[in-house]
Amino acid sequence: MKRSHLSKGDVLISIVGAIIGNLSLVKTDSKATCSCKLAILRPKSIKPELLSVYLKSNFGQNQIQKFRRGTGQTGFILEDFDQILIPEFESDFSDSIESLISQSYSYHEQSANNYSSAEQLLLQEIGLEDFKPSKEPVNVKSFKESFGISGRLDAEYYQIKYEEVVSRVINQTHDILVNLVDISKSIEPGSAHYVEDGLPFVRVSDYSKFGLSKPDKYLSKAFIKDKKALIQKLKPKKGTILFSKDGSVGTAYYLREDKEFITSGAILHLKVKNTKTLIPEYLTLALNSKVVQMQAERDAGGSIILHWRVSEIENIVVPIIDIDKQKQIAELVEESFSLKKQSEHLLEVAKQAVEKAIEEDEKVALKWITEQTKMAVK
Template structure:
């Protein structure tokens, strides 16, 4: 009977939940319920919350583009560290498609809260930013409208849902059918603690965080532009026809490729530009290590964080939703990413690079290569990471990985990727901007975590203690 957990519940006291599954009444969940009730929590619907989500709609993948003049299409991957983050992997849709599907594709607006409703990403929460005036949403997320909230600051609500208590209550509310998922009625019944004194402070922290994020983006864009200016590189202009004539000896005879996409004129123009630069193949600049792919049967919610391609962007690593057992591999610590390792994706969304700033206790998917610069007096890791994320390498990735249903970049092709090398002093200036950008981004994320922690302290102790902690830690971070 070791490990057996029992909770004795009177049905007459719990009937309003309409749940009888044991997990719902586990000791952990009952403790969560008691804590929220003690803080004077009320159902979300009492505050005037409104929910929306996309229904069934026909396939729209043929309309995906990366044209930022169109409307971004939010999927679960756009929810990163509590915010909606538009990345190079975000797809956009033309307005006419949304008009044609206005009854089935729900639109989110700045200030709305997005909640992932199922699978391993269930309960991921993101606050929609004002980067775009509106956002289309996929079927895997729920929109929590905030315009009509009464006596509830939307930034406080977001911080609560992003906190350990909010995440716990979202998971508790999920239906326990074949695969747990959130429903609109269950979310409306979630009880929000009646905490008032720090709500405006939470909003102030959020706005400071957004300001630092914008500063970080500006610095990163400046570093990218300095790189391209230094290389005298501009994205090649390609004729509308995109027709190229090649002799067999100059095409299949050299590359072994017969797919037309591989020979688009823009690639010839790219390599013509690169031929004028000091350059080296990537394989000569770095050593690489490949991680493991344990298989979904080992996925769980305890153990070592398992980082997949979907968790990585050029600006950071989202908190992995999957854990794997520590004993899955002998000497597993040899797989942990070390400081200055560049994670580089070769499958799925190929060509994403992110440099690790400190040693990590985590394991990455085999789709993420670990690259280590061989000689930092020749090329700096931050500079190389910026180049890998630039149009220069993205075009090479596009060419090599074209012609497949699921993108896969062969290791032999990755080793041949042409890396232009600027003089060391220019590299240093560019790397410094990149580092300053990431430092600002870290501070932005730290401000968010301070806000979330303050909410947790208000629930656990008191608003007075939470307010003091919030003030002290904000001062230390900004000082």
């Protein structure tokens, strides 16, 4: 299956299901392959950066979505690729798009490195940088030591690896989450109030520790009007940490500005009580670290959808490190998100530039690129 081995410059495009048209550009020669739900495009006479941006633009996406087939699970078959029209661009414009994508990728890599450095610094501070969870499958406990304390009878809960990581944390400065933050819940309005255009309704699938994505659910004007006071109260403010308790449990994301949306009941809102002793950006990283993720893995139950009870979340053990180290971690995290934002901005500039080149001309698009990149630098 050598033809499915990826190479630098390959453009990957999703061809099955709801995410048909999603794209990725392979930027390294690392050994990898991909599933049959992705098509591999190997450009011949067009730069891969320009091809990927064009296919991501409105002109590319409209053509891709036009040729979707099927009813239940739609698909975009390989035979239809020869119907996708690709404009011919001048070399100056092509080089400019290549430069934008390369710079965007560089920012993306720097962002990932900064975030990784922040994670490593936390683990070093709490002595877990070289921690390897025990694989011992047996742990002997008396009834008093197990159910008598936790109320849990499932054997998985008592795995030694969970005890080890919690023991490492409680042997140094720490606290439980409920002492550190105020915890509030949102609501579940029900699918009857979902509309295509209205107030954004953010669910667990709409965010990760790295950011928010565009939600696919919105709430009707009638519901918003009927629950006006409650809606205003539930809109998350700057400094709120979103924290998931259902589905992908334990995902934390820090809001850097007030938001015009409400979240589902599966997402808790955490607000740090004392920011002089606990920096919110540090807490967010700690919640996403293996320290808390292993506690989530231990506690969460459910056969189909994982559920983490609020009473258990309140008792999460959180390491509290020196405030100067917290600041250092927070700075790395903030720089990571700043670089990520710049990376995304350059991708958007490239996409809009391609659209301008088609709608107007390439000179106009090149001038616009210059203006936008200067703004980004400022």
